[in-house]
Amino acid sequence: MKIAAISKKLDSLYEFDREPVNNKALQGLGNFLGTYAGEHVAGTEFVIGMLFVAHGVSVTDMFLGGLIGNILAVLSWALITAPIAVKVRLSLYWQLKKICGSVLVFLYNIINALMFCFLAGAMVAVSATAVGIPFDVKMPTLSDLYPSSVGWVVTVFAVGAVITTFAILGFEKLARFSKVAAPWMFFIFVAAAISSFPRLGIETDLSNFWEVANTKIWMGTAIPGQSQFTIWHVIFFTWFANAAMHLGMSDLTLLRYAKKWQYGYASAVGMFLGHYVAWIASGILYAAANSDAPGEVAYQAIGIAGALCVIVAGWTTANPTLYRAGLAFQVASPGWSRWKVTLLAGLITTLAALFPALVMKLLDFVALYGLVLIPMGGVIFADYYLMQKFGLKDYYAERMKINFNWAAGLTWFILLAAALAMNLIVGIELYFLPLPAWVLAIGLFVLLSKIYQKKIG
Amino acid sequence: MKRILQLISLAGLLLTILPPILFFLGRISHTLQNGLMLLGAIVWFASAIFWLGSKPKPGQ
Numbered sequence: 414m415k416i417a418a419i420s421k422k423l424d425s426l427y428e429f430d431r432e433p434v435n436n437k438a439l440q441g442l443g444n445f446l447g448t449y450a451g452e453h454v455a456g457t458e459f460v461i462g463m464l465f466v467a468h469g470v471s472v473t474d475m476f477l478g479g480l481i482g483n484i485l486a487v488l489s490w491a492l493i494t495a496p497i498a499v500k501v502r503l504s505l506y507w508q509l510k511k512i513c514g515s516v517l518v519f520l521y522n523i524i525n526a527l528m529f530c531f532l533a534g535a536m537v538a539v540s541a542t543a544v545g546i547p548f549d550v551k552m553p554t555l556s557d558l559y560p561s562s563v564g565w566v567v568t569v570f571a572v573g574a575v576i577t578t579f580a581i582l583g584f585e586k587l588a589r590f591s592k593v594a595a596p597w598m599f600f601i602f603v604a605a606a607i608s609s610f611p612r613l614g615i616e617t618d619l620s621n622f623w624e625v626a627n628t629k630i631w632m633g634t635a636i637p638g639q640s641q642f643t644i645w646h647v648i649f650f651t652w653f654a655n656a657a658m659h660l661g662m663s664d665l666t667l668l669r670y671a672k673k674w675q676y677g678y679a680s681a682v683g684m685f686l687g688h689y690v691a692w693i694a695s696g697i698l699y700a701a702a703n704s705d706a707p708g709e710v711a712y713q714a715i716g717i718a719g720a721l722c723v724i725v726a727g728w729t730t731a732n733p734t735l736y737r738a739g740l741a742f743q744v745a746s747p748g749w750s751r752w753k754v755t756l757l758a759g760l761i762t763t764l765a766a767l768f769p770a771l772v773m774k775l776l777d778f779v780a781l782y783g784l785v786l787i788p789m790g791g792v793i794f795a796d797y798y799l800m801q802k803f804g805l806k807d808y809y810a811e812r813m814k815i816n817f818n819w820a821a822g823l824t825w826f827i828l829l830a831a832a833l834a835m836n837l838i839v840g841i842e843l844y845f846l847p848l849p850a851w852v853l854a855i856g857l858f859v860l861l862s863k864i865y866q867k868k869i870g
Numbered sequence: 871m872k873r874i875l876q877l878i879s880l881a882g883l884l885l886t887i888l889p890p891i892l893f894f895l896g897r898i899s900h901t902l903q904n905g906l907m908l909l910g911a912i913v914w915f916a917s918a919i920f921w922l923g924s925k926p927k928p929g930q
Binding site for chain 1: 882883887891893895903905922
């Protein structure tokens with residue numbers, strides 16, 4: 414497909430917000446509080462809290478590590494993402510395009526879309542663990558990587574079909590339902606945790622809560638077959654769970670509507686209600702249950718309402734994710750209509766969902782997702798703060814009318830290759846790689862831009 | 871009318887959070903807890919859909 418055609422198609426997808434947001438369109442703090450609260454109480458929360466328990470985090474790791482990690486995430490949004498967002502007032506797409514050019518943005522979009530598909534797949538699987546309960550489907554366990562039964566395969570396909578259908582019909586129809594579901598889901602997390610207290614032997618005056626927490630929930634020893642986590646795993650995973658959004662700069666698209674950069678602190682609602690509380694709650698649920706499947710865990714705690722919450726949580730995360738994947742893939746497809754592309758994306762998503770590994774290894778996937786996209790956030794940061802300071806041109810692709818800014822592209826590819834080498838060869842876990850990748854991206858982009866801009870002139 | 875719907879929704883949330891507290895305190899059975907929470911879910915969704923979420927999020 415020719416570059417001009419790609420560029421035109423991409424631009425048309427985002428045409429409605431080509432121009433910087435003007436002052437009349439700016440929105441109040443309440444909107445951001447609501448948005449962040451809703452976005453971060455999701456299907457993933459059921460799984461992450463469970464997996465922390467499985468990986469043997471201690472009480473201190475969970476409570477203190479989670480606190481530190483979430484504070485760092487909020488500071489990333491407020492101090493790094495929001496200041497750029499309120500100054501440039503552009504979406505991520507247009508900001509990246511000005512710096513990187515059409516072809517590199519196209520690549521970014523496709524890779525992002527693939528990651529979306531896998532994330533949606535994990536959520537399809539999460540929902541399937543609840544949908545399968547009345548049919549007595551054999552659920553996957555923590556060590557399962559492949560489909561566990563015919564019933565599982567049928568359930569996943571059924572859930573995938575429904576979610577794909579809604580994504581084809583249009584994300585907007587679901588957006589309102591997601592907003593309605595979010596407050597209820599948060600209450601369910603807390604309620605289900607409280608309901609699990611008797612099964613864990615917690616006294617009604619809560620006098621032995623910490624003792625039970627230490628001996629039955631966050632025991633500090635990983636389940637056989639799972640790697641042992643420390644407080645550093647919790648801190649770094651928690652900080653970079655949304656790496657793509659804060660240091661990865663994807664939330665430029667959201668925060669460009671903020672009246673001032675301090676609205677970045679609204680992310681605290683999502684981090685502390687959605688992540689901190691929900692992960693602690695799902696850890697409690699898991700410790701009290703005798704299953705590794707989120708749907709069964711919730712059902713054992715609070716019955717149908719719990720199973721319903723898992724279905725809704727998985728669905729409301731999967732649907733917009735799949736919709737966005739469809740939009741992104743549409744650019745690459747030769748004249749296909751959006752519904753066909755979304756159907757294809759839905760098929761990829763559903764096939765991925767068949768493999769329980771996507772759920773049971775969700776922590777690794779989330780870390781990988783952030784790692785893959787975070788270098789471009791470093792490029793945006795460097796372009797905004799450092800290009801002119803070093804006598805270089807910012808928005809280089811736009812200024813020079815080029816389609817591929819090699820300084821940006823090489824920064825991304827080199828750092829990804831280095832990060833994957835550190836993981837696969839040296840053995841450094843994925844959770845610890847996004848931070849150095851982001852920091853090095855800033856320096857490498859400036860250095861490569863010095864060479865590249867001199868060459869192009 | 872909106873105020874009435876909000877009160878009904880609040881009842882739905884209370885039916886979500888109070889039953890497990892009562893169950894924890896030994897005042898109601900697990901089965902009753904589950905039933906009340908399911909009722910709470912129905913009440914919440916049936917009422918909140920009419921007043922919550924009508925304002926688009928930033929950018930929509």
